[in-house]
Amino acid sequence: MTSIRSQLAVAGTLLYTGAAALPSGMQCPAPQWPREALRFELEGTTTVEYSAGKDGSVRNVRVLKSSGWRVLDAASVQQVGQCTVRPDQARDESSHEFLQHVWRLEGAERVRPLVVAGSCTPTARFDEFSHFTRPPREGLLVRFLAGDAGMPRAIVVETPAKADLVAEAIAFVGSCKFVHSPEVPGMPTDAGYGRVLLRAASPTP
Incomplete structure (x- = not known):
C-alpha cells in the first residue's frame, strides 16, 4: 500500500512554504487522512488562519487558501482546531496566525x-x-x-x-x-x- 505523509509547515505569508516545524510551543495531534481523500488520492496544501487564546487554545480556525479539495480543507480545519499553544496572559487574542497543512502522497508518480x-x-x-x-x-x-x-x-x-x-x-x-x-x-x-x-x-x- 502506498505510504502516506502529512507535513505541517508554518507560514507567515501565503507564499512561504519552506518551514517544516510547528511554531515554538505549539502542539498538534497527528494529522488524520480522510478515507475519502485517500481513495481519490487527493493532494494539496490548505492554508488556515487561526487565533490563540490566553489559555493556549486555538480558536477561529478557517480556510484562508483552499487546497482545491473540500474534504482536505475540512480535515485541516478540524486538525488545527485541536492544537494548543503555550498559555500567555499577555497574548493579544485578536491577532491572527497562519498555518499551512500540506497533504502529500509518497510513492511512485x-x-x-x-x-x-x-x-x-x-x-x-x-x-x-x-x-x-x-x-x-x-x-x-x-x-x-x-x-x-x-x-x-x-x-x-x-x-x-x-x-x-x-x-x-x-x-x-x-x-x-x-x-x-x-x-x-x-x-x-x-x-x-x-x-x-x-x-x-x-x-x-
Missing part, C-alpha cells in the same frame, strides 16, 4: 486516467472536459473513479454550484470515457479529476 477525445456527450451547458489546472473557460472542478471499461463512477463536483448545474455536470462526466496513456511512466490509478467547461454563452455557477 501517479498516472491518472485521461479523457478520450470526442467521448463526452455535450449537454446544454457543458461541452468539454479539461485536465488543465487553468482551462481557457470557466468550469466546475470534478473528481471521479474510472472503472475497468473507462467509465467514470463516484463522480463528485467540488465547485459550489446550483443543484441543477451539479447534476448536469455529473451527467456530462458520466458520458465520457477515460483511459491511461501507455506512454506515461508511473503507477496507474483509477482516481481522476479535471474540469467540465461551460459553453461560452452559459451562465456562471
